[in-house]
Amino acid sequence: MGNVENARRVMEEVKKVIVGKDECVEKIMTGILAQGHILIEDIPGVGKTTFALAFAKAMNLKQNRVQFTPDVLPTDITGFTTYNKRTDSFAYQPGAAMCNLLLADEINRTSPKTQSALLEVMEEGNVTVDGVTREVPTPFIVIATENPIGSAGTQMLPESQLDRFIICISMGYPDMQDEINIIKDRRQENPLDNVVPAIMAQELVNMQKEASEIFVHDEVYKYIVRLVTATRKSEMLDLGISPRGTLALSKMVQARAYLQKRDYVIPEDVAAVFPDVAVHRVRRSAKAKLNHKSEADVLSQILKDTPKPSPEKG
Numbered sequence: 001m002g003n004v005e006n007a008r009r010v011m012e013e014v015k016k017v018i019v020g021k022d023e024c025v026e027k028i029m030t031g032i033l034a035q036g037h038i039l040i041e042d043i044p045g046v047g048k049t050t051f052a053l054a055f056a057k058a059m060n061l062k063q064n065r066v067q068f069t070p071d072v073l074p075t076d077i078t079g080f081t082t083y084n085k086r087t088d089s090f091a092y093q094p095g096a097a098m099c100n101l102l103l104a105d106e107i108n109r110t111s112p113k114t115q116s117a118l119l120e121v122m123e124e125g126n127v128t129v130d131g132v133t134r135e136v137p138t139p140f141i142v143i144a145t146e147n148p149i150g151s152a153g154t155q156m157l158p159e160s161q162l163d164r165f166i167i168c169i170s171m172g173y174p175d176m177q178d179e180i181n182i183i184k185d186r187r188q189e190n191p192l193d194n195v196v197p198a199i200m201a202q203e204l205v206n207m208q209k210e211a212s213e214i215f216v217h218d219e220v221y222k223y224i225v226r227l228v229t230a231t232r233k234s235e236m237l238d239l240g241i242s243p244r245g246t247l248a249l250s251k252m253v254q255a256r257a258y259l260q261k262r263d264y265v266i267p268e269d270v271a272a273v274f275p276d277v278a279v280h281r282v283r284r285s286a287k288a289k290l291n292h293k294s295e296a297d298v299l300s301q302i303l304k305d306t307p308k309p310s311p312e313k314g
Contacts, residue, residue, distance in 0.1 A: 003207045004261055007033060009198035013058035017191040018051055020178030026259065027169050027276060028055065028143070032204070033211045033255035036166025036248060037122050037142040039107075039280060047171060048145035052103040053192060055143065059204055060197035061100035062137065068110035074117035078127040079134075092129065097121045100137050100201055104144035108157050115161055118142070122164045139204050159239065159283075166248045167273070168280035207258075214254040215264040219309035223270055224249050226306050231282050236291075236298040239283035249277045267308040275299050 011025050018025060028051065031038045040048045049065075056063035066076060079095030096102060097118075104118065121127055122142050126135045144165070146157070162168070174182060185191050199207075224246065232240030241249075252273040257265045279295050288298055 003203060003210060004258060006199045006203050007207055007259060010055070010058045013195045013198050014051070014054045016194050017054040018047060019181050019185070020174050021047075021051075021171055024051070024169055024171055027167060027273075030252060030255045030259055030273065031167045032059075032141055033208055033258060034166055034248070034251040035139075035208050035212070036251065037144070037164060039162070039165040039168040040143065040145045040171065041148060041168055041280075042145075042170045042172065044147060049103065049105055050192065051171070052101070052143040052145070054195055056101045056103070057192065057195045058198050059101075060200050061139070061141075061204075062201075063101045063103065064096040064099040065103040065105060066096045067105045068107050068114070070109065070111055072110045072114050074114050075129075077114065077117045077121065078129050081130050090130075092132070092134070095127065097127055097136055097140075098134075100139055101141045101143065104142055106147060107144040108146040108155055112158070115158065119161050119164060122161075139201060139208065159281075162280045163242055163244050165280060166252060167276040169276055211255045211258040212251070214257045214262070216250065216254065217265070217309075220253070220265050220267060220270065221250070223267055223306070223309050224253070227270070227274055227278075227302060230302045230306055231278060231299070234298060234302065236285055236288040236293055236301075237282050237295075238285045239281075241278055241281050245277065245281045249274065252277050271303055271308070274303060 007029055011029050014025050015022065028038050032055070040051065042048055053063070066072065075095060077095050077097050079093050079098065081090045081092050083089075084091050102121075107115075107118075117127075121136060125140055126133050128134075173179075228241045228246045228249070231237055234240070249270070253265045253269040256269045256273055257263075260269075275296060278299050282295050282299070284293065284295050284298060288294075
């Protein structure tokens with residue numbers, strides 16, 4: 001728990017740039033501590049890209065950015081080999097994934113082939129080029145942004161790739177006072193220039209390790225599995241949470257407890273992170289659509305209907 005204050009310092013640096021979205025800052029920090037990848041889904045122009053850049057700078061991470069378009073190739077992500085005539089040998093040219101934080105901007109505008117290349121990096125932590133597998137640096141985080149389905153030029157991400165993101169969040173519009181502050185802050189300078197590194201990459205690795213060691217009682221594990229099982233049995237959902245999603249939920253609750261400076265998880269941690277871990281992993285049924293229920297509505301009802309562990313049980 002000794003490094004948790006470092007996470008707080010990172011968030012304070014990010015808040016210099018992201019005005020009025022403290023809850024989003026905390027959610028992304030929690031996902032990073034849980035060693036997961038983050039998906040930010042929202043309309044253009046609300047600051048999704050700035051969010052990722054601020055985190056990269058505050059954590060002093062090597063960062064690459066890819067603006068996804070239909071002509072982005074898998075080799076842009078993984079890298080490629082070139083022949084050197086002078087040395088009569090092939091040399092590896094690193095792709096965008098060879099960094100600590102990969103900003104995948106507008107991820108749902110590129111081709112399925114490029115999506116599959118990114119999927120391998122996210123899941124395996126390595127890239128394979130011409131039969132040779134190379135590990136990406138540690139830590140490795142993907143923060144991807146996407147515009148809502150229906151926006152011009154977008155396509156749905158495969159469920160298998162959505163499942164690789166530990167959480168999916170939306171930022172939403174700022175309120176009036178926050179938007180006024182944004183205008184004032186950007187009159188003469190870019191607030192990103194004021195962000196200073198709060199930690200080094202190795203300190204982030206240490207925090208991730210500490211978060212993974214947070215104690216989880218068996219009753220809390222049972223509560224997690226009851227929630228997951230409810231998504232699989234609900235008539236309002238055609239697709240429930242996968243076992244990978246169950247693991248993601250358990251990692252997120254540990255990371256949240258860590259940020260709250262506790263060395264143990266409580267049921268409220270599970271309830272707090274469940275919607276963001278689950279919303280992109282489930283698919284509503286025809287019955288839900290007929291009743292005008294969104295995925296978030298169904299998950300909220302599941303949370304209400306699923307009993308929490310009682311204090312008497314630990």
